[in-house]
Amino acid sequence: MLWLVVALLAGRQMAVVLRQPPGERLTDLETWIGENGVLHVTGSLYDSDRFTGTPFAGLVLKPLARTAEQSLGVAWTFGSLLLVAALGLVAARALPGPVSRRTALLAAPVAISLLMLSLPVRNALHLGQTSILPVLLVLLGCFVARGERASGVLIGIAAALQPTVLLFAVLLWLTGRRRAAVTGGTAFAACTALAWAVMPHDSWSYWVHHVAGAGLGDSADSLSNQSLHGALLRFGLAGPLEVGLFLLLAAAVCYVGLRRAVRYANDGQLLLAVAVTGCVAVAVSPTAWQHQLLWVLLAVVGRAGERASDRLVWPAIVVLVITLPGKILLPNTPIAFPVRDNVLLLAALGAACAAPFLLRTSPYWQRPVPTDYAVPVPARWSRVPLLPFWRRVLSRPNLLLELLLIRVVYSAYAHVRLAATAGRPTAEAHGRQIHSLEKWLHIDIEHWANHTVVHIGWLKSFFDYYYSTFHFIVPLAILGVLYVRRPADYRWARSTLGFATLVALLGFWLYPLAPPRLMPGLGFIDTVHGVQDFAKPDYGTLTSMTNQYAAMPSLHFGWSLWCGVMIVMLAPKLWMKALGLLHPLFTVSAIVATANHWVLDAVGGALVIALGFVLTHVLAGPRKLQPVVDRAAGAERNPSAAARAASPEATGETVGSKT
Structure with missing residues (x-):
């Protein structure tokens, strides 16, 4: 083959x-x-x-x-x-x-x-x-x-x-x-x-x-x-x-x-x-x-x-x-x-x-230090005949295959997002619908936030940079830390983000939406991309490489919310959890202040992240690992199992580095 x-x-x-x-x-x-x-x-x-x-x-x-x-x-x-x-x-x-x-x-x-x-x-x-x-x-x-x-x-x-x-x-x-x-x-x-x-x-x-x-x-x-x-x-x-x-x-x-x-x-x-x-x-x-x-x-x-x-x-x-x-x-x-x-x-x-290449005389040349992982959790669907297609895997995945998977999925996401294009009239009609709904709900703060930030130079520069920079860096950094330090939680977190992104593609396809900066007549200022010419028939495309009408839901906010939830759930210290909440706060402020999203786009981003968590929970079960019960009694009945459950690997951390 x-x-x-x-x-x-x-x-x-x-x-x-x-x-x-x-x-x-x-x-x-x-x-x-x-x-x-x-x-x-x-x-x-x-x-x-x-x-x-x-x-x-x-x-x-x-x-x-x-x-x-x-x-x-x-x-x-x-x-x-x-x-x-x-x-x-x-x-x-x-x-x-x-x-x-x-x-x-x-x-x-x-x-x-x-x-x-x-x-x-x-x-x-x-x-x-x-x-x-x-x-x-x-x-x-x-x-x-x-x-x-x-x-x-x-x-x-x-x-x-x-x-x-x-x-x-x-x-x-x-x-x-x-x-x-x-x-x-x-x-x-x-x-x-x-x-x-x-x-x-x-x-x-x-x-x-x-x-x-x-x-x-x-x-x-x-x-x-x-x-x-x-x-x-x-x-x-x-x-x-x-x-x-x-x-x-x-x-x-x-x-x-x-x-x-x-x-x-x-x-x-x-x-x-x-x-x-x-x-x-x-x-x-x-x-x-x-x-x-x-x-x-x-x-x-x-x-x-x-x-x-x-x-x-x-x-x-x-x-x-x-x-x-x-x-x-x-x-x-x-x-x-x-x-x-x-x-x-x-x-x-x-x-x-x-690169620290090993010599053949090294004892680790043929037998590297093995990595122990948490006790596997039974699959949620294991009792259904002929349906053991999903099980909770706690081992650290192959890095090469994982990076290739992330690259392939993102490439597919980019192509589908680009293919989910719509005409300018449809996207602008949906934009007017969202704007009217926000007025009825009294949450139409985009114009005020946009013009307030424009007149404060340092704040405008901060939000422009934050919008353009941290969208990819923070999620990738969190995935990298989880891969190294918490392999048992890595697959669960990655699957949650992946499901949310796939659900978001449906929103891009079914409801193309013009963001505030692409709505003529409303007076928004595009602080990131600069002044645009509304008279152009193809206005809003900017380039042939991206779909400017993929605004609902906002994955800028959705991914940042996922980052905040991950940090709150997994960070060991309170100050880390508090710091993790700043990222979604800064992101939602940036997407609104730069006129790149409506407030309801952020609500849509939160919904798709919630659906991602729900789908992962339904298929893979709860994030919590197999509990350790009665260690003393368990040690008497099964010493090896008790020792394994009491190890740091029950928390999803590897012991390879400690060894």
């Missing part, structure tokens, strides 16, 4: 590339070898910044310049997929032992599937890049080639295509394979010298004028450059200060990362050593474009953490970072920009310098 998944993914990737119009697919390859490509130009490859490869890469690609574009597109894409498959097979065979039979069977198809889903491979296939080849050559040199000379030649050719790969020659030297290291350096020098001899002007432009490719392609400070150099430029540094700091940080990363790589190589984890060295190369390169970051995915082989509950944290981080863009992983708030914009670099630095 997994190999079938691999075949389907390969077919899909090929179809995605080849279905695109000729001018939009394999854009880098077309830029190089197309009719007007740089390889046809008689001058320098680097007269423009379109060609980003080394002079040796240009020398290798020159013979392809006369190939027909259509046939080359098919052959190039199919060949790239074959390289990905070969890369996955070599990586699977290189896993550090001992490896179980099950792992051996699953490793290759899982590795190939992850590679095909990764951003670097998808990017390389779309652009027609050659960045998969250096990674494969390094793996072949380290794990397949027989003899030091063949290994060194393969790594030298890879370095000629991607210069920072030369760090692997340093790794070979430090691990005692000095002949291979010398051969790799010689092969790199020979390939580079050949390119200098054939294309001296191009070589001078690449190595001297552009400093090993820096400045070619996109600008060095763009988000696609996930190197230390790119990050420093994005932080506003420039000139000699930036260069000096970059060289200092690069030297530190090389020292720490290569020492760790040597340690893992000597421990028999050569694949992890290769991944760590590749992550060092990513960080210290002047430019590390997205299609060059496959090394980060290889770091998934490292085992980090002594506890079983922590063992999947690092693989989950790597898979999520390497398969999902930063804009999807983190909320679109300024406070998250430094992490979101550098998430791949941070993962590479973590693998190179920080």
Whole structure:
């Protein structure tokens, strides 16, 4: 079945590339070898910044310049997929032992599937890049080639295509394979010298004028450059200060990362050593474009953490970072920009310098510290024949699957919310209904609150920031704390929030509602989005990516109320409970003051949260865990059960950290 998944993914990737119009697919390859490509130009490859490869890469690609574009597109894409498959097979065979039979069977198809889903491979296939080849050559040199000379030649050719790969020659030297290291350096020098001899002007432009490719392609400070150099430029540094700091940080990363790589190589984890060295190369390169970051995915082989509950944290981080863009992983708030914009670099630095990978000599390598959980509660529907589909599970779920579940559910929520659109007349008619009802109930305070806040600058800024920022951060923070500290309550809390969100989708679909800021003639001021033009026929859509008429119920308030209830129920101290109530109070004030919701929208948000709690209670039973009764008598009848019930796990907390 997994190999079938691999075949389907390969077919899909090929179809995605080849279905695109000729001018939009394999854009880098077309830029190089197309009719007007740089390889046809008689001058320098680097007269423009379109060609980003080394002079040796240009020398290798020159013979392809006369190939027909259509046939080359098919052959190039199919060949790239074959390289990905070969890369996955070599990586699977290189896993550090001992490896179980099950792992051996699953490793290759899982590795190939992850590679095909990764951003670097998808990017390389779309652009027609050659960045998969250096990674494969390094793996072949380290794990397949027989003899030091063949290994060194393969790594030298890879370095000629991607210069920072030369760090692997340093790794070979430090691990005692000095002949291979010398051969790799010689092969790199020979390939580079050949390119200098054939294309001296191009070589001078690449190595001297552009400093090993820096400045070619996109600008060095763009988000696609996930190197230390790119990050420093994005932080506003420039000139000699930036260069000096970059060289200092690069030297530190090389020292720490290569020492760790040597340690893992000597421990028999050569694949992890290769991944760590590749992550060092990513960080210290002047430019590390997205299609060059496959090394980060290889770091998934490292085992980090002594506890079983922590063992999947690092693989989950790597898979999520390497398969999902930063804009999807983190909320679109300024406070998250430094992490979101550098998430791949941070993962590479973590693998190179920080992740606590275990040595095979560690007693926790095969047997991590197990985590004990609370006593399971019988399923509410267990007595119904053929209906044991729901039971209260108290164990901590798999982090990778949980994060993927949250991401998939949120993606589905966003798509359904966007699809639940309605015309402007309907949404405004519903807005007039809500406004009239609030007048009848004497709770139409939106206009007063909106205009009062507008005239108080600091309060307006506070509510605008609170509305835009805390909607996602607080619920995710609470879920994270519950996952780590209260696993028995985590699933219950997550299910409650999920059910409430699904119920809210029905409200968006059945009752599209224009918020106060989109109601013409009522005089509301949109403090968050700015002044809008009511004369436009499509006013209220703002963008094609969101449904501005999904106002009833207000999930801004609903989610904040859920946060407040969770903190009140689970926080151990009174001051924490009181502090937790401030979040829904600030949120309801923000949504009304910024004219983004009616007061009744907040009432609707409270109702869907209440329905979420009710549904979870009906299906999974009460939150309270199995009670402990008569411990002394229970100890006499069943000592092990009494000890288990008296443990801290009866409260849903793990003892892995205490152990």
